[in-house]
Amino acid sequence: MLARDDWTTTTITPDLVFGALELEHTERGVLPHRLPGRARAQSADPQLALAEAQPSGVRLAFRTRATAVELDTVPTKRVYPGAPPRPDGVYDLLVDGRLTDQAVVSGGDTLRIDLATGSVEHRPGPPGTLRFTGLPDRAKDVEIWLPHNETTELVALRANALIEPLPDRGRRVWLHHGSSISHGSDAAGPTTTWPALAASLGAVDLVNLGLGGSALLDPFTARTMRDTAADLISVKIGINLVNADLMRLRAFGPAVHGFLDTIREGHPSVPLLVVSPIHCAIHEDTPGPCDFDTEALKAGQLRFRATGDPAERSQGKLTLTVIRQELSRIVRQRADEDPNLHYLDGLDLYGEADSGELPLPDRLHPDAAAHRRMGERFAALAFGEGGPFSGEGA
Structure with missing residues (x-):
C-alpha cells in the first residue's frame, strides 16, 4: 500500500486538460467534450453524441515531482450482443514525452447496444481507479492520455507531490x-x-x-x-x-x-x-x-x-x-x-x-x-x- 500522509488531491481544471474543447461538470466529476455545447445542441444524432464524448487525443498534462499518481474515472464500456467483446479502453502514461506505462480501469457505466434492433440501454456503475507508480523522483512533465474510444468522466486526481500546470512549450x-x-x-x-x-x-x-x-x-x-x-x-x-x-x-x-x-x-x-x-x-x-x-x-x-x-x-x-x-x-x-x-x-x-x-x-x-x-x-x-x-x- 502507498503511504497517504503526503498525498494531495488536485482539482481538474481546464489548464490541466489538453485536446478537449469543453469540460462539462457532472454529479461525479468532469466530462471532456470534443465539441462545444452549442455544436452539440444542433444535432440529435446519438452516434455523434457518443463519438464526441469519447476523448480521442484528450490528455491530462502537468508538471510534478510525484513518484505515484492516481486518477479516479467513470469509464463507459460498450457491449454489443452477438459481437465480439470490446477490450477495455487503454490509458497511456507519458513521462517527458515517452510512453512509460499503460493501464485500464474497471467498473464504470455500461452501454448495451443491440446492432440488430438499434436499442440502447445505459447501466450506471461505480468509478474505478487508475494508478501509476515508480515514476522518476525529479521534476518532469507527465501526460495521461485518456482512452480514445471510451467515454471517460474524470472524478479525482491525486499524487504524492504537488501537481502544477505545464509551462508553455511553444508548440504549434x-x-x-x-x-x-x-x-x-x-x-x-x-x-x-x-x-x-x-x-x-x-x-x-x-x-x-x-x-x-x-x-x-x-x-x-x-x-x-x-x-x-x-x-x-x-x-x-x-x-x-x-x-x-x-x-x-x-x-x-x-x-x-x-x-x-x-x-x-x-x-x-x-x-x-x-x-x-x-x-x-x-x-x-x-x-x-x-x-x-x-x-x-x-x-x-x-x-x-x-x-x-x-x-x-x-x-x-x-x-x-x-x-x-x-x-x-x-x-x-x-x-x-x-x-x-x-x-x-x-x-x-x-x-x-x-x-x-x-x-x-x-x-x-x-x-x-x-x-x-x-x-x-x-x-x-x-x-x-x-x-x-x-x-x-x-
Whole structure:
C-alpha cells in the first residue's frame, strides 16, 4: 500500500486538460467534450453524441515531482450482443514525452447496444481507479492520455507531490477533423492513433476532432474549427459521406466549399490541408449505404458491406473514387485565391498495395499496424521538408 500522509488531491481544471474543447461538470466529476455545447445542441444524432464524448487525443498534462499518481474515472464500456467483446479502453502514461506505462480501469457505466434492433440501454456503475507508480523522483512533465474510444468522466486526481500546470512549450497546435479512422478505430491505444503518432513525430499539440461516423460536413463542426485556436488545420473528408449515403455529388461540392469557407473565416491564412479517403475496397466504386455483414455477425465477427449499386454513380451517388476526384478539383479551383490550401491524396497514406499487406479487419477500419503506417506517412508528407505543415517560408 502507498503511504497517504503526503498525498494531495488536485482539482481538474481546464489548464490541466489538453485536446478537449469543453469540460462539462457532472454529479461525479468532469466530462471532456470534443465539441462545444452549442455544436452539440444542433444535432440529435446519438452516434455523434457518443463519438464526441469519447476523448480521442484528450490528455491530462502537468508538471510534478510525484513518484505515484492516481486518477479516479467513470469509464463507459460498450457491449454489443452477438459481437465480439470490446477490450477495455487503454490509458497511456507519458513521462517527458515517452510512453512509460499503460493501464485500464474497471467498473464504470455500461452501454448495451443491440446492432440488430438499434436499442440502447445505459447501466450506471461505480468509478474505478487508475494508478501509476515508480515514476522518476525529479521534476518532469507527465501526460495521461485518456482512452480514445471510451467515454471517460474524470472524478479525482491525486499524487504524492504537488501537481502544477505545464509551462508553455511553444508548440504549434494542429487541429484535425475526420471520421472513425481519425478517431482511432482499431488503434492499440490513445497515443497510437494515426493523428496522435503524426503529432508526436511533428512535435505539435493535437486537437483531434476525428468523430466516428460523423465526418459529414456538418456546419456546426466547421464553425467549431473556425472558433478554435490553431496553427495548422486538416480535414479528412469522404468515407462517412459514402457509407451513410448522405448526399449526392450536386450537394457535395458546394458543401465542401462551404465547410472550407467557414474555417477560413477564423483562420484566413493558416495552412489548411484537405485529405481524401484512404483505400477501402468495398466503397472504392460502390456507393453506400454501408451496413453490418449479418452473416459475419452470426459467426461472431464484425464486418461491414456496401449495399449500393455501382450503376447508381450515374445518378450522382458518391464513391471514394468520385470523392477523391472532386476534392482534388475543389482544391485546385481555390488555389489561386488561397495559396495556403493544400491537398493530400489519402491513397498516399494507405493505398491498394497496403490493403494487401495490412487488410482492414472489418473491411472499413485500419488496425494498429496500419495506424502506425499512416501516422508515419502523414508526418513525412505534411511535417517533412517541403510539406504544408513544415513551417518553411512561414
